[in-house]
Amino acid sequence: MELQALFPVWDKLSDTQQNRILGSLTCRDIQKGTVIHNGSMDCTGLLLVKSGQLRAYILSDEGREITLYRLFDRDICLFSASCMLRSVQFDITIEAEKDTSLWIVPPEVYREIMEESAPAANYTNELMAARFSEVMWRMEQVMWKSMDKRIAAFLLEEAAIEGTARLSLTHETIARHLGTHREVVTRMLRYFQEEGLVKLSRGAVELQDERELERLQNA
Amino acid sequence: MELQALFPVWDKLSDTQQNRILGSLTCRDIQKGTVIHNGSMDCTGLLLVKSGQLRAYILSDEGREITLYRLFDRDICLFSASCMLRSVQFDITIEAEKDTSLWIVPPEVYREIMEESAPAANYTNELMAARFSEVMWRMEQVMWKSMDKRIAAFLLEEAAIEGTARLSLTHETIARHLGTHREVVTRMLRYFQEEGLVKLSRGAVELQDERELERLQNA
Numbered sequence: 001m002e003l004q005a006l007f008p009v010w011d012k013l014s015d016t017q018q019n020r021i022l023g024s025l026t027c028r029d030i031q032k033g034t035v036i037h038n039g040s041m042d043c044t045g046l047l048l049v050k051s052g053q054l055r056a057y058i059l060s061d062e063g064r065e066i067t068l069y070r071l072f073d074r075d076i077c078l079f080s081a082s083c084m085l086r087s088v089q090f091d092i093t094i095e096a097e098k099d100t101s102l103w104i105v106p107p108e109v110y111r112e113i114m115e116e117s118a119p120a121a122n123y124t125n126e127l128m129a130a131r132f133s134e135v136m137w138r139m140e141q142v143m144w145k146s147m148d149k150r151i152a153a154f155l156l157e158e159a160a161i162e163g164t165a166r167l168s169l170t171h172e173t174i175a176r177h178l179g180t181h182r183e184v185v186t187r188m189l190r191y192f193q194e195e196g197l198v199k200l201s202r203g204a205v206e207l208q209d210e211r212e213l214e215r216l217q218n219a
Numbered sequence: 220m221e222l223q224a225l226f227p228v229w230d231k232l233s234d235t236q237q238n239r240i241l242g243s244l245t246c247r248d249i250q251k252g253t254v255i256h257n258g259s260m261d262c263t264g265l266l267l268v269k270s271g272q273l274r275a276y277i278l279s280d281e282g283r284e285i286t287l288y289r290l291f292d293r294d295i296c297l298f299s300a301s302c303m304l305r306s307v308q309f310d311i312t313i314e315a316e317k318d319t320s321l322w323i324v325p326p327e328v329y330r331e332i333m334e335e336s337a338p339a340a341n342y343t344n345e346l347m348a349a350r351f352s353e354v355m356w357r358m359e360q361v362m363w364k365s366m367d368k369r370i371a372a373f374l375l376e377e378a379a380i381e382g383t384a385r386l387s388l389t390h391e392t393i394a395r396h397l398g399t400h401r402e403v404v405t406r407m408l409r410y411f412q413e414e415g416l417v418k419l420s421r422g423a424v425e426l427q428d429e430r431e432l433e434r435l436q437n438a
Contacts (some may be wrong), residue, residue, distance in 0.1 A: 058355070061362040087348035091353035114341060121340035122333060128344065129306035132351050136277070136309035139358045143398050144279040179362050 003103070005047045006074055023108045032098040036080065038186060039091030043083035045104045049075045053161075054099025056092050056131075057177075066142070066179030068092065069134040070161065078127045084111040109180035142179070150178055152217040155198070161207075165207040202203050223294055225267045231338040242326045255299065258310035263397070263422075264303035264323045268294045271319025274395075275311050276351075285361070285398030287311065288353040289380070295348045300326040303333070309371070353391040369397055370407050371436040374417070374426060384426040393424075 003025075004010045010018065027050075030036060037044050040064070054071040056079065071077055082088040114121045125167065138206070141150055154177060158167050171185045180186070189205065190203050192198045197213055199206040223229045229237065246269075249255060255273065256263050266273070271292040275298065284337050290296055296331075301307040331341045360369055373396060377386050390404045397404070408424065411417045416432055418425040426432065 013276060019362045058362075060359070062363075064363065066362055085344060086347045087352060089349075089352040090359075114336055114337070114344075118333070118335055120336040120341050121337050121344060125304060125333075125344050125347065126306045128347050128351065129304045130308075132347065132354070133306060133308040135351070135354065136356065139349075139354065139361070140277060140279070140309075142358070142361060143277075143285055144283065184313060 002050070003048075006050070006076070006103070007116075009119040009123045011026055013113065013117060017113050017117060017120075020113065021105055021111055024106050026104045028102045028104060030100045030102060032096055032099050035078075035093060035095045036102075037094040038091060039094070040082065040089075042080070043107050044080045045106045046081045046110045047077035048105070049072075049073055049077070050101040050103060052096060052102075053098040054094055055097045055099060058091070059093055060179075063091075065176045066138070066178055068079075068138055068193040069131060070097070072161075076127055077136060077139075078131065081105075081107040081110060083107055084114070102215065109161060137150050142168040147180065148188055149217050149219065150189075151185065151192070152197075152213045154178060155205065156210065156213055159210070165210070167205045167207070168203060169201055169205050221269070222267075223267070224296070225244060225322070228336075233330065235271060236332050236336060236339075239328055239332065240324055241292040243256060243325050245321060245323045247321045249319045251318050254314045254320075256296075256311070256313040258312060259308075261299070261304055261325065262326050263299045264294035264350070265300045265329045266313075266327045267322040267324070268289075268292055268296070269320040269322060271315060272317040273313055274312050274316045277310070278312055280397075283398055284312075284359070284395045286396040287357055288350060289316070291380075295346055297343065297350065299311055299337055300329060302325075302326055303330040310427050313425075324380045366397075366399065366403060367407055367410075368438065369412070369418075370404065371432045373397060374424065375429065375436060378383060378429070384429070386424050387422060388424050389422055 030052070047072050047143070051073050054077060055066045056071070057065045058068060059065055060102060070213045077094060079088065079092045080094055089129055114124055126128050130174055141153065141171070151174065155167065158169065171189060172182045175185045189198060194199050197207070199208050255266070257369050259309050272281055273286045273296060275290070276284045277287060278284055286370070296313060298307065298311045299313055333343055360372065364372070370393065373393060374386065377388065390408060391401045394401045394404045408417060408419055412419050416426070416428050418427050
């Protein structure tokens, strides 16, 4: 059963608890681009990513976005079950960035197990702390880093995720991830191109000098 | 025993657990201005605020600050015990903003109890989710709100905390809370004064039109 690999405290649950999860678990295949969880109105449940890629972001009143974090194979999405926790009072949107296969544990089942099981509750704590850490990292980027450093960091992150230096990304998409305007990104990428850091073409950015981008990111 | 009032899951702990807390608990009086917790190097323990006021903030490499949240009477400070949670990977600084009386539970004692007790672990979860929500609110302010709205929101928040419309605050202090420069704050406050929203004097800002400040904040 793959579930044990996805849910590290599985062995610490009782037979009854394991069976409650197995009996309520559903499997879903989600197409790239689908919004799985839309703010605090939804409470889909705990999502266990079998394969694929999810993106969590916040949305301003005017429809601007900023990416908070990504979830990959074997990651667990907690905030799609945020109704389990009274104190979660913010809206996150979660979309599939690639075709994604998920297991879903219904929120009421997971909540019950958390209430009974200290290992499950502590594991949930660690999940939340991990996401909190990612959000704090973004916040520090937004607060203290100039846009050149943020774009350099974003390009390097994407190249690492995709495993390629040639990224299929429009300037609009980059702007959306960073919560800024397309024009700002276009201006900066042209400057990067002049400096030999990237090569631009229609709908793509190719990293030409990753070492220099890293230096810039950390400057 | 006041502790029960501060720690809502007290009655759900076993006698042994209660005695372990009582036997290790220390009480401390902290002077206004003291830094209690300094980034991830410190692990003071779980802080229970008996009376006073704490401020949690992050610090950039260049020494700029931004206030994340405040803790008041009967609040619990979790991140001063962040070594308990492996996944907390960010540095928060906590200082006493007023003279403050604290109870301190050593981190190893609290960690042990969390590991055994589902109610304690779930309560810790709720504490973390509450702080996470405050940080997300700040992040949305920083991302989407222009500086006039953020200063209006800050002044209204301070007036609510202090219970007075006359705030003893320098422009430098306001800038530090918001992670911006003093000049930006001075320019905006002068504009607010021209519009009749505030009255400025040496080391003080007096709110003159709270309704209009609220309208501006929510605009």
